[in-house]
Amino acid sequence: MNISILFVGAVKDGGFNERALSGVERLHDTSNAQLTVVDGIPYDPMKMSDALSGAAQHSDGVVFIGGQGNQITPAVAQAFPNCSFAVVQGNIFADNIASYDVLQEQSAFLAGVLAARLSKTGIIGHLSGHRVVPGLKGRAAFVAGARFAHANIRVITGFCGTQDDSAITEAWASAMADQGVDLLFTMLNAARTGATKACRATGMRQIGNATDWSAKDPDVFAASALARIDLGVERAITDMLAGKRPATVQKLGLADKAVGLAYAPDISMALHSHIALIANQISEQKITVDTHYAGPEFSLETSE
Known part of the structure; x- marks a missing residue:
């Protein structure tokens, strides 16, 4: 065949x-x-x-x-x-x-919990490229997870229109850092390089997706929302x-075991255990992951 x-x-x-x-x-x-x-x-x-x-x-x-x-x-x-x-x-x-x-929305929810728990500014971000169904669901789940952890967390979220252009993602990530974002969840492909460059320049930590970025670059990546x-x-x-x-x-x-969360070495075992309990509740359908988002959208134009 x-x-x-x-x-x-x-x-x-x-x-x-x-x-x-x-x-x-x-x-x-x-x-x-x-x-x-x-x-x-x-x-x-x-x-x-x-x-x-x-x-x-x-x-x-x-x-x-x-x-x-x-x-x-x-x-x-x-x-x-x-x-x-x-x-x-x-x-x-x-x-x-x-x-x-x-x-992916299940691991994105866990990423939202972690971002909210780690944030010192009370402002976290999400950045993706194409507005396709899996990306939209992942964004909504990240926001839901963050608000599950802290109801008053502020989430700045946007779709920059590209998965592969690093110059664009660097500009967007830098603009989000200027808004006070200290944890940024990215659902990107090759363009993650640009967001990572912005993180290094601003001190913003990142949570990656799909593969284990926290193992590759733990200084920047606090975790990764794995998706097999x-x-x-x-x-x-x-x-x-x-x-x-x-x-x-x-x-x-x-x-x-198709999704999960991987952590950088500096993330405490207490947080590992806390999020593992939430993951079990999702797996057992005791927590429903929200996949719809109707909140504000960030763009470079609105940040100026």
């Missing part, structure tokens, strides 16, 4: 995409399928649709990585009814579409190879 896996932006981004790629690479070694990676696709609806259609023309199945696939996959799947489609971080399904969702996107990719490809097409969104979260 010939399966194409599509990535928007750089695949070696040190974060979301690269974590997803590791799932593809593991299956290269364990399956007989022909897996073809298509990366560097611009975040543009027409170009994403063209790339998806092009892959469908010569593939038995196509896996789209990222919530961007929710908008463009239905029309392409309808045009290629004999091809199987899957969206990782998807929330859509049809006769030839399956969706797999690693619940690779597990969603493996499940999507494995189901496709087996001819399975789940009729509901397949969700992987804390109970599946």
